[in-house]
Amino acid sequence: MKILVCVSKAPDTTSKIAFTNNNSSFDEAGVNFIVNPYDEWYALVRALELKEAQGGNVTVLSVGGIDYEQIIRKALAIGADDAVRIDAPESDALSVSTHIANYAKDKGFDLILCGKETINYNGSVVPGMVAELLDMPLVALAAKLDVTNGVATCEREVTGGMEVLEVNLPAVISAAKGMAEQRIPNMRGIMAARTKALEVVSVENTTATTSVNNYELPPAKSACKYVDPANAAELITLLHQEAKVI
Amino acid sequence: MKTIVFAEHLNGKFTKSSLEAVSYASAWSASVGGTCIAITYGSIDASVLGTAGANEVWKMDALSAADGEQITKLMLAAQKESGATAIVLSQDLIGKSVAPRLSVRLNAGLVSGASFLPTGNIVKKNVFSGKAIAHVTVNSEISIVTVLPNSYGVNAAGAACPVNAFNAEVGTARVRVKEVRVEESESIPLPEADKVVSAGRGMKGPENWGMIEELAKELGAATACSRPVSDIGWRPHHEHVGQTGIAIRPNLYIAVGISGAIQHLAGVNGSKVIVVINKDPEAPFFKAADYGIIGDAFEVVPQLIAAAKAFNATK
Numbered sequence A: 001m002k003i004l005v006c007v008s009k010a011p012d013t014t015s016k017i018a019f020t021n022n023n024s025s026f027d028e029a030g031v032n033f034i035v036n037p038y039d040e041w042y043a044l045v046r047a048l049e050l051k052e053a054q055g056g057n058v059t060v061l062s063v064g065g066i067d068y069e070q071i072i073r074k075a076l077a078i079g080a081d082d083a084v085r086i087d088a089p090e091s092d093a094l095s096v097s098t099h100i101a102n103y104a105k106d107k108g109f110d111l112i113l114c115g116k117e118t119i120n121y122n123g124s125v126v127p128g129m130v131a132e133l134l135d136m137p138l139v140a141l142a143a144k145l146d147v148t149n150g151v152a153t154c155e156r157e158v159t160g161g162m163e164v165l166e167v168n169l170p171a172v173i174s175a176a177k178g179m180a181e182q183r184i185p186n187m188r189g190i191m192a193a194r195t196k197a198l199e200v201v202s203v204e205n206t207t208a209t210t211s212v213n214n215y216e217l218p219p220a221k222s223a224c225k226y227v228d229p230a231n232a233a234e235l236i237t238l239l240h241q242e243a244k245v246i
Numbered sequence B: 001m002k003t004i005v006f007a008e009h010l011n012g013k014f015t016k017s018s019l020e021a022v023s024y025a026s027a028w029s030a031s032v033g034g035t036c037i038a039i040t041y042g043s044i045d046a047s048v049l050g051t052a053g054a055n056e057v058w059k060m061d062a063l064s065a066a067d068g069e070q071i072t073k074l075m076l077a078a079q080k081e082s083g084a085t086a087i088v089l090s091q092d093l094i095g096k097s098v099a100p101r102l103s104v105r106l107n108a109g110l111v112s113g114a115s116f117l118p119t120g121n122i123v124k125k126n127v128f129s130g131k132a133i134a135h136v137t138v139n140s141e142i143s144i145v146t147v148l149p150n151s152y153g154v155n156a157a158g159a160a161c162p163v164n165a166f167n168a169e170v171g172t173a174r175v176r177v178k179e180v181r182v183e184e185s186e187s188i189p190l191p192e193a194d195k196v197v198s199a200g201r202g203m204k205g206p207e208n209w210g211m212i213e214e215l216a217k218e219l220g221a222a223t224a225c226s227r228p229v230s231d232i233g234w235r236p237h238h239e240h241v242g243q244t245g246i247a248i249r250p251n252l253y254i255a256v257g258i259s260g261a262i263q264h265l266a267g268v269n270g271s272k273v274i275v276v277i278n279k280d281p282e283a284p285f286f287k288a289a290d291y292g293i294i295g296d297a298f299e300v301v302p303q304l305i306a307a308a309k310a311f312n313a314t315k
């Protein structure tokens, strides 16, 4: 099975969120970047498990500049066979998806896996766009994935329960928690990653249909009001009379 | 400006997130003097979408389930027929499957997970898991917006509206639904809950969750948990909230024995009122709290249950 896993770069979850250039860009000073957790923990690890069980090849793909290579190497260290970096700015989701689809269209991938969203843009958009561009079905937010004889079986959470879905490959599937468990790369993986193939593809720029004008930080919380633990019942009164939420 | 909005239903009722999307679409079109058409399917009394703000409903009776590709084709046909330049969906499962496809087909800018109404061609959305807000400019003629559940609210001030039959060539579904397992529980689904009682490692073990469930029941709240708690299997995965679990925005979030790590806060910082119960006065969660109790959960929670019972008795 040929699997493509799309991975994105995201600031470490403990990063300070601040902006520069008149609040028009994210302040990367001192920020450590990681592989977007949904892409790494769930999509990539499940792809590797499927390959280990059934044979095949796992390619990771990122759209982004040279600064992406560190996270691509991390994905290779975890176990991907080879990697592609499409050398284009990460402008909007439609441009990123167009680059992914243009690359993937004649490569014969059976499965395209993505994380359900990035933790910095929280879009949940790229998997659906790639599916539409490649005329493939999509299962969004799958929490379980199995493949038998060219058919993917997925489970996902729906209001009040779980849904079991089936789809013929090729298909695009976005991964949510539950699909796999995080893997920590070992020394052998890290060494091997240095020599694995990383193809850099140059592309023409696309026009973006959306652009971020500026960012703002949410208004600061007012100070916490403390309730005496010996008289905790007071909280219920405050929630009713003051906060008016019960 | 004409706006079309997709409305999803489940067990004969429109979902709360769909009604929010309809109210959002209606307010958006009204702000520029336009009309709002809700698009739906199947056998349901759709005139109620008028109460959430739709001016009219177009309904495809022949379609019985919401498949992402079929709803995409339905929305494309409705866009063509109406000439709508604004398209709204909820940022729920079906919205996440349909909106990106529409964006490709119409070459239209998509802003996903908006929590505020657009001003001109600028739409605000939460980014960095709720730690910042981006002002996104849409550069295309048609704009698509998906609305973050529990962020906009339902405005039910309207009246029932006319429902017109609408038909489109929607093809067949490639994703087959094999089974839907309804989890037998009376509890409220977490993403829709407007009150949530959540607990963390401070509860020491799964056997102590009885008091969390009881407090939730007395308050009419759903239950949630921190990531380690679901990772070690004390609670089911679907209760895990935070940056790598689900993000929720209830009116009331009560956190018991949760330290308030930044990754946890990322999933709950959109809550209107946050209450923190923790025995450590230095727990970072207090910085994000509106109300705090510094104390032992095993002493505080039983008092709260008793007080909530007493409060319910006066209602």
Ligand SMILES: Cc1cc2nc3c(=O)[nH]c(=O)nc-3n(C[C@H](O)[C@H](O)[C@H](O)COP(=O)(O)OP(=O)(O)OC[C@H]3O[C@@H](n4cnc5c(N)ncnc54)[C@H](O)[C@@H]3O)c2cc1C
Binding pocket: A013, A037, B199, B200, B201, B202, B203, B225, B226, B227, B228, B229, B240, B241, B242, B243, B244, B245, B256, B257, B258, B259, B260, B261, B262, B263, B264, B267, B277, B278, B279, B280, B283, B295, B296, B297, B298
């Ligand atoms: C990439 C990444 C992503 C992550 N994503 C998430 C996520 O989505 N969601 C999430 O929750 N975490 C996430 N985490 C983990 C997060 O960093 C914290 O480790 C986790 O939230 C801690 O859970 P906790 O508060 O239950 O446990 P602890 O940090 O162990 O805190 C327990 C708290 O209980 C208090 N306590 C103990 N006993 C009592 C008592 N008797 N009464 C009252 N209080 C008591 C303690 O004072 C302490 O504050 C993530 C971490 C990483 C690195």
